[in-house]
Amino acid sequence: MSDTYRSIADEVEAAVAAGSPDKCFETLKSVAGLLSASAGSLSEEQVALFGDVLDRLINTIELRSLAEIGARIALAELSKQLAPMGQAPTSVVRRLARNDDISVAEPVLIESARLSPEDLVEIARNKSEQHLLAISGRWWLKEVVTDALLARRYRSVSRRLMRNPGARVSPAGFAIVVSQAETDPELAVETGIRVDLPAELRNQLLRSATEAVRTRLLSRAPADLFEGIRKAISAASKSVDRQMSKMHDFESAMLLIGRLKVEDRLNEAVLGDFARQRRYEETVTALTELSQSNVEVVRSLMQSLRSDGILVPCKVADLGWQTVISVLDCRFATGATAPDELAKLKRQFADLSAADARRLLRLWTVRSPSPTSKLN
Secondary structure (H helix, E strand, O other): OOHHHHHHHHHHHHHHHHOOHHHHHHHHHHHHHHHHHHOOOOOHHHHHHHHHHHHHHHHHHHHHHOOOHHHHHHHHHHHHHHOOOOOOOHHHHHHHHOOOOHHHHHHHHHHOOOOOHHHHHHHHHHOOHHHHHHHHOOOOEOHHHHHHHHHOOOHHHHHHHHHOOOEOOOHHHHHHHHHHHOOOHHHHHHHHOOOOOOHHHHHHHHHHOOHHHHHHHHHHOOHHHHHHHHHHHHHHHHHHHHHHOOOOOOHHHHHHHHHHHHOOOOOHHHHHHHHHOOOHHHHHHHHHHHOOOOHHHHHHHHHOOOOOOOHHHHHHOOOOHHHHHHHHHHOOOOOOOOHHHHHHHHHHHHHOOHHHHHHHHHHHHHHOOOHHHOOO
16 A cells, blocks of 8 residues: 555544544545546556545544534535546445435536446436436436436426437337426427427327427427428327317216216215226316316316316315326326426415315306306
8 A cells, every 4th residue: 555545544544533524524525636636547446445435434424414514515525526537436426326415416416427327217216306307417318217217207307308418218208208298388399309209209299289389399490300390280280170179078978977966976086086097078077066167167277288277176176185186187198297296286275275266266157158067
């Protein structure tokens, strides 16, 4: 062992023995500096030795000063130093990447090549939205990683992945994004201009896109995609026109719900079953009856790009939150409401009083062009 390494080893032993956070911070910085200066010329055995030393110092720091700001700052600085290093100790990088404090985890999550796809998948499945955002910014991501990221259904993560040309996305991953894009114009544009978006999913996205989104897509389309997107938009417009000419058939749904009401079997559980099965007409009609509204009001709220309106008849019907989630998800043929949006809607639903909800629903019902659509 060289005099330099011996000196560092002695310093580490002294720092650990003293247990002083300041001494440990100082020694951690010295060891990281030596590792950085030696990077590229170390054997794997030497890298492992550095890893052992750093692990000992981190253990002492976390044991003695976990709640101190200084500890977080020290570990965040270490993460920044190790992130670009090709010879960073893998064990230490993995440890930093799994830290709950995003200021510590972010540098290595964004940049370190020492994290394997398996490491990233595990973190994507278990850590916070901020950790997922950091991973989404990496210059290269395999499909197995983006599948794990997209499975959490954070819209912010989906947007960052769609903007990342080095992120490879599977057809299943793109299907999740397209379902989210139905109510997210920004995401729809970013997704629509991806050259690797499967054609059938591009057509699905364009069928549900507004004219504003289609216009933005054309304005941002790469030259090699422009003509294809233009033709797809034209085909989607014709398809939408055909679909719009077909009204949802509520007649049979109204007969079924009317019979359930007469038999005193119409309740929240029945509504929840309809919603989970994505039986749209039955869900709308059952919610109409339980909220004492009319079909046109509830249907317009279900079709709105905003999600908060449908909370009103759900509150009047005194539905539990899990049933409300099922109603929210029933609005779309595929996919589910994103976790971040669900959290916001849950707060809004809790804050909405039953009296205010009834007042709003009465106002909307009076203004509705078809107040007689309410079941008898």
